Amino acid sequence: MHPLALPVDARITFLTGAGISVASGLRPYRGPGGLWNEVDVAAWATAEALARDPIGCFRAHRHFAALAAAAQPNAAHHAIAAFARARPEGHVVVITQNVDGLHQRAGAPHVVEIHGSLFRLRCPEERCAARIPAPDPSARVDEPPPCPRCGAKLRHDIVLFDEYLDPADERAAKEALRACQLFVAAGTSGVVFPAAAYVREADYAGARTILVNLEPPSPPNPYFDDVVLGRAEDVLPALLGADPLTS
Ligand SMILES: [Zn+2]
Structure with a gap:
């Protein structure tokens, strides 16, 4: 993994799934x-x-x-929130599949809850x-x-099974994906919707793409530039804490 080394005006979009809340007991x-x-x-x-x-x-x-x-936000939620707060307003968007509110309680300023x-x-x-x-x-x-x-x-x-995502949330997610220079998916397998579609969208937009998950995507997903295996609460603080704007 190369260090992130992101310019101050870079736009970063996270996608988080259930794996990020496991350490919070959910x-x-x-x-x-x-x-x-x-x-x-x-x-x-x-x-x-x-x-x-x-x-x-x-x-x-x-x-x-x-x-x-x-439940309490864990080190992964806190690392993302600190990273987002250290960067210019609105430049870091967290798209989450989780419905537990833990990103907001950790202080992440801009969260799109695609599952409500x-x-x-x-x-x-x-x-x-x-x-x-x-x-x-x-x-x-x-x-x-x-x-x-x-x-x-x-x-x-x-959003229950067999229901559609809210169009406004979908629009907000798409905008964040098209605008980003770095896309990080964490705590999600990376092979099913929405991660598989979202990484493709970010890749088309020219973003560097990283997957942080316990297991590698199976089958492999060619749209991820890097796959970091591990627990989100271990990997994200190391990855994001190395950002010159947060250290
Ligand atoms: Zn009514």
Whole structure:
């Protein structure tokens, strides 16, 4: 690995996945095998589950929000936040697949949550689509509250399986990918959507691309210039702390 040696006006885009929150005690949220305190996350992460049992889904996501609120950002979240804060406003964008809010709590200034957030509710009525902060996870709220605008029962503002990404988030992600000179994907396999598509986009834009993950991409992904194997909480502080603007 060459040192990063980035000019002060460089634009850097991160993509982070579930692997970055494992050291905070949160298992991968989406995908098979995701268990948060023995609750099967995948069972509650589909549009079908929401349609079948909206109250059960609401309670499960309240439970996950409480676990996320109790978790603490780890060295990977802190390294990215410090790196971003040391660079000019808006030049570092964090695109995350995680819904746990840990990047923001570490102080990262510009986060695009492409899978939404456990800490927001939204109106399921397309014409309304109001969004409000979720009630505090420690508060006793067992049923979805009504939309303040139209009265429909609110749901958590997260992207379930079989749902589309929010177009505004997708646009923000695309802009950050097209503008960046360095793209770092961390805690994600690098071979499935969105990482596979996003690295290609950054590569087309001429960015240097780095994957930080426990395992190499399989099959190999030719769009990554460098693959650094290891835990995000070990690799990112070493990689980003070497930035002349943060050391
Ligand atoms: Zn509404």
